[in-house]
Amino acid sequence: MRYFLLISFLLFGIQAQATDAKKLIAAVNKKMKAINDYQATVGMKFDLPGIKINEMKGKVYFKRPDKFRIRAKGIFFLPKDNPLRNVTSLLEDTKSYTAVISGYETIGGKRCAVVNIIPLNTELELIVGKFWISLNDPLIYKTEITTKKNGTIRSRNIFAKNSKNPLPIKVILQIEMKAFKVPKLLAADIKKKSTKGTSNEKKTGEIYLTFSDYKLNRKIPNSVFTAK
Amino acid sequence: MKEFWAILKNELIKTVKRPRSFIGFGVVIFICFVLQAALYNDGKEMLSLITNQIENSISINGTVLNGNLICYILLQTLIIQMPLLVALVTGDLISGETSSGTIRFLLSRPAGRTKIVLAKWIAGLFYTLLLLILLGVIALYGSRLIFGDGDMLCVNSTGATIIRNADVNWRFMYSFFIAFLSLSVVATLALFLSTIMDNSITPIVSTMAIIIIFTIMGMFDLPSLDVIRPFLFTSHMISWKDMFENPVPVQDIINSCIILFAHIVILLGASIYIFERKDITN
Numbered sequence: 321m322r323y324f325l326l327i328s329f330l331l332f333g334i335q336a337q338a339t340d341a342k343k344l345i346a347a348v349n350k351k352m353k354a355i356n357d358y359q360a361t362v363g364m365k366f367d368l369p370g371i372k373i374n375e376m377k378g379k380v381y382f383k384r385p386d387k388f389r390i391r392a393k394g395i396f397f398l399p400k401d402n403p404l405r406n407v408t409s410l411l412e413d414t415k416s417y418t419a420v421i422s423g424y425e426t427i428g429g430k431r432c433a434v435v436n437i438i439p440l441n442t443e444l445e446l447i448v449g450k451f452w453i454s455l456n457d458p459l460i461y462k463t464e465i466t467t468k469k470n471g472t473i474r475s476r477n478i479f480a481k482n483s484k485n486p487l488p489i490k491v492i493l494q495i496e497m498k499a500f501k502v503p504k505l506l507a508a509d510i511k512k513k514s515t516k517g518t519s520n521e522k523k524t525g526e527i528y529l530t531f532s533d534y535k536l537n538r539k540i541p542n543s544v545f546t547a548k
Numbered sequence: 549m550k551e552f553w554a555i556l557k558n559e560l561i562k563t564v565k566r567p568r569s570f571i572g573f574g575v576v577i578f579i580c581f582v583l584q585a586a587l588y589n590d591g592k593e594m595l596s597l598i599t600n601q602i603e604n605s606i607s608i609n610g611t612v613l614n615g616n617l618i619c620y621i622l623l624q625t626l627i628i629q630m631p632l633l634v635a636l637v638t639g640d641l642i643s644g645e646t647s648s649g650t651i652r653f654l655l656s657r658p659a660g661r662t663k664i665v666l667a668k669w670i671a672g673l674f675y676t677l678l679l680l681i682l683l684g685v686i687a688l689y690g691s692r693l694i695f696g697d698g699d700m701l702c703v704n705s706t707g708a709t710i711i712r713n714a715d716v717n718w719r720f721m722y723s724f725f726i727a728f729l730s731l732s733v734v735a736t737l738a739l740f741l742s743t744i745m746d747n748s749i750t751p752i753v754s755t756m757a758i759i760i761i762f763t764i765m766g767m768f769d770l771p772s773l774d775v776i777r778p779f780l781f782t783s784h785m786i787s788w789k790d791m792f793e794n795p796v797p798v799q800d801i802i803n804s805c806i807i808l809f810a811h812i813v814i815l816l817g818a819s820i821y822i823f824e825r826k827d828i829t830n
Contacts, residue, residue, distance in 0.1 A: 368606070370707030372794045394699035395610035395710050400603075470605050497605040500707045502598060525606065 341419035341435045345451075347458035349412050351486045357383040357540045358487060361533045364396055368525035370500030371397070380531065385409040387545045397527065399495045401445075403463050403475045404529075410449060410465075416440060422450075427461040428478065430454045445469060459486055471496040487534055493527040551659040552667060559671035563637060564678070572633040572679055579629065580622055580686040584694055587618055598703055615692030616700040616716050620792065622687040623727070627786060630727075631734040631759050633679060638672035639738035639752035642823065646746045651828055665743070665820050672735040677728060684724050702792040709794045719796075723788035726801065729808045730785035734759065736815040737781075743823045781811045 362380040366373045378392025388405030390398065410417075417437045425432055437449035445467045452462035459479055466472045473495055477488035563569060587594065591613045599608060642665070645651040654664060700711040711719060734755065741751035762782035765773055777783055787804035790797050 368602075371602075371710070372707065373710040374712060374794070376712075390609065392610070394712060395608065395612060395701060397606045397608060400605055400607050473605075495605050498601050500602050502703050502705055502708075 340433070341421045342414070344421075344433055344435060344453045344455075344458065345411055345414065345419055348451075348453060348460060348486075349414075351458050352408050352411075355384075355485065355487070356537050357381070359535045359538065359540060360487075360531045362390055362392075363528075363530040363532075364390070364392070365528040365530075366397060366526075368397060368495075368500070368527070369497065369523040371525075373397070380404075380529075381540055381544050383540050383542070383545065385412065387542070389545045391544075397525075399473045399493055399527070400470045401465060401467050401473055403465055403473060403493070404491065406465070407451075407460065407463060410437070410446070411451075416444070417449075424455075425452060427452050427454075427476075430456065430459075430461055432461050485534060485536060487531065489531055491529045491531070493529065495525045495527070497523060497525045499523050551657065552663045555654075555657065555659050555664060556667040556670055559641075559667045560674055563641075563671040563675050566637065568636055569675060572636060572675070573682055575629065575633055576626070576679060576683050577686060579626060580683070580690065583622055583625060584618060584691060587613070587621065588694060591618075611696065611698045612701050613695060614698035614700070615688070615690075615695040616697055616711075616713070616720075618691035618695050619687040619720070620700060620702060622683070622691070623723070623788070626683060626687075630679070630683070630731060631785075632756055634672075634676050634731050634734045635738040635752045635755040637675050638735040639742055639755055640748040641668040641672055641739055641742050643742040643745050643751050644748045646828070647748045655828065661824050661826075662820050665739070665816075665823050669736065669739055669816060669819070672739055673732055676731045676735050680724060680728050680731065684720075688720060700792070702789075704789065704793070709792060711792055711794065719791045723791040726788040726791065726805065729805060729812075730781075730788070733781045733785070733808050733811045733815070736812045736819070740815040740819045740822075743819045743826065779807065781808060784808050 359379060359381050362378050363375065364378065365375045373395070376392055376394055376396055378390045378396070381387075381389045381391070382404070386405050386409040388402060390396070417439050419435055419437050421433045422436045423434045425434055432452040432454050435451045435453055437446075437451065439446050447466045447468060449466070450462075450464040451460050453460055459477070461477055461479075463475045463477075464472060465474075473493065475494070476492040478490040478492075479486075480489045483489075595613055596603070599612070602608075640647075642651070645654055655661065657664075659667075697713055697716070699713050700716055702709045702711060737758065738751055738755040741754050745751050745754070759782055762780045766777055766780050766783040784804035784807050787801055787808075790801050790804075
């Protein structure tokens with residue numbers, strides 16, 4: 321009888337947490353559904369191992385469900401699995417995953433539930449997704465997405481105070497990557513001494529995106545995402 | 549002074565009109581066009597060999613394979629051939645005249661031996677400059693015409709630097725100046741060997757042998773070579789690449805330029821000293 325009660329209590333707890341997680345995700349999805357597309361000015365700053373690159377500006381375009389593009393003059397880097405593109409479509413496909421709350425944390429002064437998303441289909445690229453969703457307003461303050469091919473990508477979202485739209489003003493993307501390194505002989509770099517360490521060492525790279533001048537629901541044509 | 553200008557004019561005409569000078573120009577044009585055509589077809593695959601180590605986790609956006617990068621690759625590739633082309637012409641400026649016997653006619657002119665060496669040296673530098681200008685025009689402007697321009701991905705042994713398109717021109721200008729200084733060392737070394745040797749080919753081969761030996765000594769990180777490595781001119785010949793770092797290591801570049809300039813002064817001084825005392829026996 322004691323075991324029955326314990327198991328029932330545990331199952332009830334998990335069920336309750338799953339319901340809470342689904343409620344939170346539903347609230348996020350509801351808020352995001354109000355935005356069909358957006359464009360904004362984006363400032364990009366990079367801190368990538370082995371790569372020196374100056375800040376630059378560009379224009380960012382997004383269209384539901386997962387069209388995302390940054391247009392800028394010149395070379396810039398983005399994560400292969402870009403959470404800014406993927407998260408909306410991932411969360412909205414509620415039948416493809418199971419969600420549970422694994423704990424609570426305070427992110428940027430906001431009390432957040434840590435919602436874990438585990439895909440039901442094991443053949444999918446996604447292994448696990450963690451979302452820090454605020455309990456007061458349905459906004460995602462932090463994400464951690466682990467995929468089979470590209471490792472873990474973390475993002476930290478910062479929102480404007482009292483902003484009506486659910487889009488961040490600053491996003492910090494953290495990527496696990498190998499340091500960019502070319503052998504001395506291949507780089508014809510006879511002046512420099514070889515440095516210790518290999519390119520296979522995993523390091524963390526960061527990309528800082530600052531958004532401003534958001535324009536929502538302007539019916540962005542698809543050609544914006546495909547044109548050269 | 550009038551006599552010096554007359555000799556200089558004569559040397560310049562002789563240098564530019566020699567068939568081997570045209571071999572140098574032809575090689576530069578040929579290599580540039582062959583590499584540009586090859587990179588036009590296979591450049592993306594070649595580039596992916598370098599970038600694939602980071603492309604697992606991040607995507608590179610923008611046109612990486614552009615004229616600026618092609619010019620950088622061409623300069624890096626030609627760093628091996630350019631000294632040979634320079635030595636080919638400057639290596640027999642004096643020894644060629646000695647072996648053919650025309651040196652006696654040259655020395656019969658009222659200008660002193662120092663002026664003759666200086667005139668030949670300037671003619672050698674003029675050829676080097678023409679070669680570099682040709683390379684610059686074809687490699688930079690030719691590549692931009694074919695591939696377009698854009699931000700430049702510069703790769704070195706410590707990583708990669710992205711140089712913004714607006715920042716590229718002045719960096720190339722300074723890098724061509726440093727390359728000219730580097731090749732001037734080769735020209736002066738060849739001239740120096742040309743004053744010692746009486747054979748036309750030996751100074752050219754010797755110049756290349758010295759460059760190859762010094763380059764190999766500089767390439768390997770052997771602690772026993774640490775003392776001499778900073779003084780090998782070949783270690784500073786690739787200082788033009790420093791112009792494509794961010795921030796530009798100004799002090800390193802100045803140091804390299806001083807060492808290269810010191811080589812020129814010493815080798816030219818030695819050439820004059822030896823030629824002043826040289827017995828013309830043939």
